Amino acid sequence: MTYLYNDPVQFADECIDGFVAANSTFVRKVHGGVVRASRTPTGQVAVVIGGGSGHYPAFAGLVGPGLAHGAAMGNLFASPSAQQIYRVAKAAAGGAGVLFTYGNYAGDVLNFDQAQARLIAEGIPCRTVVVTDDISSASEPESHKRRGVAGDLAVFRAAAYAAERGDDLNAVWTLANRANEHTRSFGVAFSGCTLPGASAPLFTVPEGRMAVGMGIHGEPGISEQDLPTAHGLAELLVEGLVHARPATLDSSAGARVGVILNGLGAVKYEELFVTYGSVSTLLTAQGMEIVDPEVGELVTSFQMAGVSLTLFWLDAELEEAWKSPAYTPAYRKGLVNRQDVDRDLITIVDVVEDAILPSSAASRASGVIVLDSIRAIKNMIDTNVEELGRLDSVAGDGDHGIGMQRGASAALLAAEDAAAHEAGAGSILSKAGDAWADRAGGTSGALWGLALNAVAAEVGDVAAPTATVLASGVTAALAAIARFGKAQLGDKTMVDVLSPVAIALTESAEHGLTARDSWKSAALIAAEAADATSQLLPKIGRARPHMEKSLGSPDPGAVSLALAIDAIAAVMNSQQKVSQ
Template identity: 40%
Template structure:
């Protein structure tokens, strides 16, 4: 299997990652051991040191939480493997300023044994240590065996609390106590939508069928506790929150911090969808979210998926979360001191009393509404064509746009003036799924509203005038001309055919031929132009959409 990774020799991967990080951030990190697997932040005298560590492959965990107001140093193991006792001890020596060192890391067997051995060696050298384990993954063991659970993304908030306590001057026992209180207050649950690939192994850590996901994944590429079909974000949120809240038991007196974590290949947009759903569930308990984090905080290389962590706060934990912290990787969360009022915003639309009307129902109304029945049937085709030359959103843009037109026009009186129908359609189409195509076509319809005579019925000549006004506005706004392989290369010749009196059947045949002719051009506008010679031979999605729309309007009018 060919690795789709930007690496050199897989066995050098971790060392080269660390070299790149320290080179990129020399003011934030320095090596503290000969093998360059112990990394520390610039020394801060007279405070408790905090040492973390674990396997690589989780950035920003663990190294990313070494910094001001966070951990002091990190011992770095191979991908998904524990650091050695020697690496941990080297980090401990460098992190100690005379007040002892807290070991704060995830609850994994190899890490525990190696940190314990390093602690024994540190003790012999006169360095006192304490240990707090992150064990927040509710799916990894039942509540009565909570001390055996894995540590995953909830550990990030524990770093923040412990680092702030150390920064304010707490002694070792107090820093350990507040870190333990934070660790005891947080629960995490996650799902995986795609596996990870270890650089040295070169194959996925597990295999999922089409449309499947794992419930209860960790951060080492392991499977979860169940394989299910991927449901909605709302359903995922319900599952994760339900498992967490079964233990936290949130109520109207609770204040919490929520962390939505991406596992490495999940778009930030999807993480915010998940946050929205989780926030609703938290708020339904009467609980206030006092602090939140959304982003990638503990990853598993390129695994797709997300986790939800919730920490039940007391006043001290909340204060410590709000203290400043900085590292090249740490993304501060957002403090929300008071519930935010979310007032609905009224839409600026014409009221029925203000809508200009004519003495007759405009034929334009029915024709535009008819597009909402025809064009969505081509959504998948338009999406696929646009994915080949653009960003793949044209199918949605067109189907959502014509649906919005139909909805808006159905809300207006049947005898609404033609110019108003075009103006309202322009706004509805452009706003439904905003994009370049939507904006250009919206501008075209807005310009066309100026060429219709509201005192007379729409005729073929009027329809051609509307079409030409749309074409001219698109050309002016977008800078396209005939031959640039855009919808104009179908729209303008089709208008010529209609003006010559071409029948509906002949027009349909012409449109089919014309779409194929346009496909042989080289794209010169928009994203499609970036494909250069590769665009030749591919159908232009805007031209195909225009052809379907013209054909549908022709059938509706009976031309």
């Protein structure tokens, strides 16, 4: 369990505040993360990393000379929002572009891609290397679907090395991408982790057994077996990685490799050293030469008891990167010029929010219904937060409920503030969507932000929305989610609810039904569609590697969306009665 916390919802934010207070020599706080205390030199590519909180020293602990220029950090086990990533990258950028690199998780990809698109639109060049080192999460032919785990460090080091020596953005991308192609990781877990405030771990492992192929967000392993000796575990990990060596290498014999033996949070250093003794012997017997091994906690998962092994197959240039100096709060190697830490200290200037647009009286009146609907969604999520988390834990990491709760709470505050400043319906929806995405983070936060903003664009601030306008808005939301989230009908996502709802609303509007009656009918369809996802297998997202476990259980994102649609229907119905 997690012993020390205040409000679990505020844990990640308070963690960042405390980290910055303890490491002010190295970092400055930006909304949603940290950047180096010293300004990125003009003409140097900025390497920006990130992911969910809860994995220290990843990601904030790896910011400093020789490593990252900035780290965007989301809520616990949830991707940072696009807004957070954008702000960190803007603060870190030194005029030569930004290289994003992070683990391959749906929420991270979605949010980093949105931030990258915004930066490019502003004239800041960006490229991305997604880390895919976890051999347990997909087969070699589908290696692009693999997760990023402790191999992140190898890729981050290569990117930072190229940036520090003055390479341009394309060259930094090339070396980081090659590092990713040369990196493989394999891990096991002996117990699950428990998030702050939670009463039970995200998953459990029977005593005397271990989960093989665990994920750093609490994703359960792909199989279980009896707990071996330290030497037996070393044999399992080494054998698995040697067989998974990069296809571009003819043989592991004679290879020079960087090695990371990573503890997930509860395995003590002494146990890691015992295990590494066997790892070293086995790799040497395979004809490999170990270069600057790392043994310790590099990517953790609260108090999860587990271990992962990473092999980084080196060529001459990658070896230089692996051995190069670095000086960060949690990772230090070689000698770094102290001036690189103290030079040209940065001043953080936050992004100014857009002003409220003018609106008509009719739109402001509709804004009251929008505000009541967002409040109803927030109340519904508060009521169902534990059940949504339980559904998500079947094959995911169990954070959907708390993520939705954070998002809806932030959306309501933003909507109330917008309404108090006489915003129209469209602006209230847009402000709520931005706040939802920014606070919730992760995949669902980004998708809800996209959806609300798509509806907002159709609703506008001029006229009261009709049934036709609402149908167009939901259809636009579906298109945005499908485009950015890359989900299709049948993938077991919120698209499986939103698609039939969009069709139903469009048909109802064409038949002349009122907005209230259209939405009431759509709510019934949404509930049926959400329930039907229990018979689907997930094709994308964190649940994909454990798809069989989710059969018979509905998708949590589909369920929460259907409940939200029903909550809106209730508000619209009550408003109709009041007007009568």
